[in-house]
Amino acid sequence: MRGALDAEEARAAEVAGPAEAEWRRLDARIIWVVTLWGSGLALVTLAIMWWRNAPWWLIAPVPVPLVCGIGYEALRWFKTRYRLTSTHVELKTGLLTRTHRSIPRNRVRSVDVTANPLHRVLRLALVRVGTGHRVSSTKAAVLSLNALSAADAEELRAGLVRRAGTGEQRAIARLDWRWLRFGPLSFATPLLGLSAVGATYETLDILGFDPDNVLIPDLIDWLGEANLLPVIVLGVLGLLLAGALGALGWYVETWWDFRLIREPHGALRASRGLFVTRSATLEEERLHGVEVAEPLMLRLGGGAYTYAVATGAGSTDDEASTFNTSALLPPAPIEESHRVAAAVLREERDPTASVRLVPHPRHALARRVRWAFFCGLGLGGVLVGLGVWLTPVLAHIGWVSALVVWVAGVLFARDGYRSLGHGITGRYVVTRHGSLKRRTIALRRSGVIGWTVTQWAWHRRSTLCRVTATTPGGRGAYHVKDVLMGEGLGFADEAVPGVLTPFLVRRGGTRGADDQGLS
Template identity: 35%
Template structure:
C-alpha cells in the first residue's frame, strides 16, 4: 500500500473525553490485580503497592489515547495505535462494507460512540478498524464519508462536531419494534444459552451429589425417591421460568426501540436499551433475505428476518423474534430496495408471499424413511433381545410407540417445509425452504448466484432425486434446494440463470 493513497489527510485523535473512560475501563478490567496488590500491601504494612498498581493501570490507560490516531484519505483509511508495539492498520475505502456504531452507558453519558468498520473478513480484536471514542455528533458524517463510493473526491481533513450533519431523519421506516414482541423471546434458545452454563457449572461442582447424599433424602427412606422426583420437577419449572425471564431481559436490552430505516442507498438499523447499536449497510450489496422459522416460533406465528448481503456477516439480523405478518411486510419492503432499482413494489412482495412448489411423493418417502429408520432399528433390537430370552422392560413398547409417533410427525413436518419457487420478476428470484426444528426460507436474487452444484447421493440416485446448491458470495454462501427431481434441477438452473447451464 503506497503512502500517496492517504497523502494530504491529517492524523486525528479520538475525542479527549475518552481520557475519562479509559482509566475506568482498565481499572475494572484489572480488579483482580488490584485486589492482590492491596492484600500484599496490607500484609507487608505497605499500602503503597495498591496505589502504585492503580497508578500504572491509569497511566497505561491514558497512554492509549495519546498513542491512537487515525486519518481518512481519498482511497484509504488508516489507524495507528500501540505504546510499546506500534501498529498501523490500512483499509481501502473500496473494501468497506458496513459501519457499526455502538455506545455503552458511559459513552452515552459523555456524548461519545464507538465506530467499527466492517470489510467482510473475520478479524480478531487487534486487526479490527475500531475507533473507540468519537463524538456522537460526528457519527453521521463519518459514516456517510466511510460508505461513500466517490473515492475520486478528496476526503475532508477533519470532521468537527459542530460541522457534522445531524442524524438523517429522511428515508422510509420499513420496520419498528413493538413492546408486545417480547412475548416471543422465551421461544428462542437465548435464555437457555444464558442459564445453561450456570446450571452445568453447578452440577460440575457436585450440587446434585450433595443433594443425593443429604440426610433429608436418607431420612425419608422409601419416600425419598418420590420426594426427589418432586424436587426435580420443581427445579425444572423454576429453570424454565428463569430461562424465560433471562430471554425476555436479553431481548429488551438488546432490541428495545429497534428501527430499520432505508434512505434508498443504505439501510440503518438502530436498537438497544442501555448499550445502543447502529449498523449501516450498503444496499448495493443486498442479495436477498432469509426468514428463519424455528419450530416454537412457527407454532406461535412468529419468525426472524436476516439480510443476505455480500461482504458482511452471514447472519445480518434485520428483525428479531416478531409476528410473521411484520416479518413478511418488512421483507417485501426490504427487497423492493435491492441493488436492482427497477424492482417494483408488487414484484418485491412476491418472494415473501409466493407459494412454494412441493417436491413430490419421492421426497416425502425419503423424509419418512430417514425419520422412521432409527425407530425401526430400535424395534428390531428389542425383538432380538426378547427372542434371545433377554429381559425387556415392560415400558419399552410405550416408549417405542411414542418415538414412532414423534418420528412420523417430524417426517411430515419436514416434508411440508420442503419447497422451492422461481419468480421470473426483475431480477429473477430463487426461493427455497427446508427444515423442521430449524426452518429457513431463503429468497436469493439471480444476479447474486455465481455457480451451481447438482449433487446426488447413492440413495438419491436410486429414486431420481438430487440436491441443487446455488453458490453466491453473500450470506451463507450456499443455498440448497433439497431432494428435487433431477429433471427439474436442470430446469431451475436454466430459468434462474439462463446460459449458465451450458451443454451436458
C-alpha cells in the same frame, strides 16, 4: 454520468478532506473505560477474597493486572492512528508489530456503531467497518476503531455510507411492545433457566455457603420424603419461568428502541439496544434479497425473524449478535416480517410469501425418515450394549430412547419435508428448507453469480442433489435441498439463463428438465 461521479467525489471530499488528510488519534477517554472496568473487577475480587479471609500474599497482587491493563491500553492508544481520505479509510496500530490497514471507500459494505454502558457514559462509540471480504471461513475483514467520540463516530459513519441520492429519511419499522410475547418462544428458554440455577450455585459457593456439604444433602433428604411427581412438575415449571423471565430481559435489552429506516442516500440503518446500543448501516445497493426465518417455537407462536441477504452482512444464524448487521426486524408476527421484507426490497409483496413453491419428491421424505431410524438405532444400540455389559437399567433406557428418537424423528422428518420448496417469481428465486429453523430465502436473480451442484453417495440411487446459489461475498448457504437432479438443474438454468448452459447435457435432443444432466 461524469457529472454524477464528480458530484459524489466532491461530497466525499467535504467529509474526508484532501487525499493527504491528517492522521488522527482515537479518543483518549478509552483509557478511562479500561480503568473503570478493571477497577470494578479488582474491587469485586478484593471483596470476595476479604469475605473468604484470604491471606495477604494472595490479596496484594490483585492490583497488578489492573496496572498492566491500563498501561497496555495507554500504549495502544498512543500507537494507534486513523484517517479518512477521499478514497480510503486507513488505520495504523500495533506495539511490537506495526500494521497498516487501508480499505477503499468504494469497498465499504457496512458500518456498525456500538456503545456499551461505559462508552455511553463517556460519550464514546466503537466503529466497525466491514467490506464483505472474508479472510477465512469464520472471520470477516473488519476494520475496528475503539473508540471514537460519539460525534466523530457518527461523522465517520455518515461519510463512509454517503452516496448520491435525494429524498427524506423514511421509517420502515419500529418496535411494537406487543411483540414481547415472542421473547420466550425459543429453545434457549430452558437453557436460561438452568443457567440461573448454575449461577445461584456458583454465587453461594463464592460467598462461602458451601452448597455441596449443606444445601445439596438437605435437598436430597427432603426429596427422599416428598412426592416426586409434583416436585418434578413444579421444578420444570420453575425452570421454564426463570428461563422465560431471562428471555424477556434479553429481548428487551437487545431490541429496545429498535428502528429500521431508509436513509436518503440509499442505505438501510437498524438501531437497537438498551444498555449496549447498536447501529448497523447497510448499503441498499449491496442487498441481494431477504430471508424470513422461523425457528420451531417461534413458528408455533406465529412469529419469525427477518434478515437481509447482502454482501458484508452478518450471520443469520446468530439472531442476537452485537455485530449482526443482517437483522432487519426482531422476532415479530409473520405478517409484519413479510411487510418489512417487501418494503426493504421495494416490492408490493414479499416474494417469500407471494411465490408458489414447487414441492420436492417423496425421496426427500424417505431420506429423512431413514436418518431418524438410523439415529434411533445407533443411540439405542449403544445404550443396550452398555446395559448388557454393565447394568440392565441402561438396556431399558436404550430401547426407550430409541423409541423416543424414532417417534420424534418421524415427526421432524415430515415437517422438514413439508417445508421443502423452490420457485421463481419475477426478479427473484425463492428456496425454503428446515424444520427446527425453517428458512425461506428470496434472492434477486441478478445477484446470483453461480451455482454449485452437490450429490453425495446416498443421493445417487434416488437421483437427488443439492443446488446452491452463489452470491458476491455470500456464505454459500442458499440451498435447494433434496431435489431431483434434472429438476434442480432446470430450475437453476431457468433462474439465471446461461450460467449452467455450458455444463448441461440434454439426452434425446429434448429440453425437458428431467432429461438434463451435468457434463
